[in-house]
Amino acid sequence: MTPKILVIEDEPTLAxxxxxxxxxxxxxxxxxxxGGEGFQLAMQQAHDLIILDLxxxxxxGxxxxxxxxxxxVRTPVIILTARNAEEEVVQGLKHGADDYMTKPFGVAELLARVSAVLRRTKSDELMSDDLAKSNDKVIIIGDLYVYPEKYEVxxxxxxxxxxPKEFEVLLYLAQRPGFVVSRDDLMNIVWGFDYFGGQRTVDVHVSSLRKKLEMSQQSVQIESIRGVGYKLIVQNQVKRVTE
Known part of the structure; x- marks a missing residue:
């Protein structure tokens, strides 16, 4: 089936x-x-990818x-932003974007990013299907319960x-409590080897994740290891339970 892409862009030449x-x-x-028309179309019709100007x-956007x-709506989104507009990139990722491109960009880069996002989405869907067929499992860390196949915390x-990406970052750290995980490892495991974004993407997601876990600072913390990566600090020993 031919992938369907929705482009929401008001600049005629670029569109x-x-x-x-x-x-x-x-x-x-x-x-x-x-923008309003694009939102309605994204809500009413199924697409495989949205390319969204801000x-x-x-x-x-x-x-x-x-x-x-x-x-x-979990349709993957690639945002388009002005060159050197780091704050826009950060905000876009925080709002749930899957990737970004800075203007101007080349055709080869555009097609490569689109292909990479679609491949990652397909891979995630297959993984979710496999997990759904397995028994329910839970990782318990202090007062934190992580359900891998349900994407629930x-x-x-x-x-x-x-x-989704915040959950996958947390899951990877939760599977290795107390051990340092490099930014490169998180990038490759969560976003894939063909992801074009930089390590800033990892930092943005970890920062957002920390804020959502603040209520349990005494039980679960994500510690930064300068120049290396992150590790999950827990007060209680991790338990794995199969229900």
Whole structure:
């Protein structure tokens, strides 16, 4: 089945460039110029990928991304941002973007990033299917309960809402409590070897994850190891339980 890509971009020249090259590469492409219209289309129709500009009329990219994630739309999103706009990149990742591209960009980079995100999404879906067929398991760390196959986290008997990549970072650390995990390892395991983003992506997700775990500082902490990576510090021994 031909992958469907929704492009939300109001700059005519760039919109045509995206549409032409993606179509030539075998994708089915729909281009929308207005933010509000793009949001409605993303809600009403299924797409395999959304390419989203941040500066849009009607509703900006951050608003679109936030509302989509709040409503449970997990379609992968690549945001488009101005070169050297690091704050936009950070905010985009915090809002749930899967990748980003800085303008101007080359066609080869565009197609490579699109292909990489779609491959990662397919891999995640296959992994989720495999997990769903397995028995329920839980990793217990102090007051923290991590359910790998359900993508659920319980802290102090309260469900903690994590984005998929935040959960995967936490899971990888939880499987190695007390051991230092490098940023490169987290990048490769969670985002894949073909991910184009830098280590800043890892730092942004860890920072967001820390804030959501703050209520259990005495039980679970993510410690930074300068120049190396992170490790999960726990007060109680990790237990693995199969139900």
């Amino acid at each position: 045509r460039l995206l549409s032409y090259n993606l179509t030539q590469d075998g994708y089915e492409v729909k281009v929308v110029e207005h 500066m849009l009329p009607g509703m900006n 951050f608003e679109i991304l936030t509302k989509l994630r709040q409503k449970g 319980i802290l102090h008997n309260t469900s903690i809402s994590l984005r």
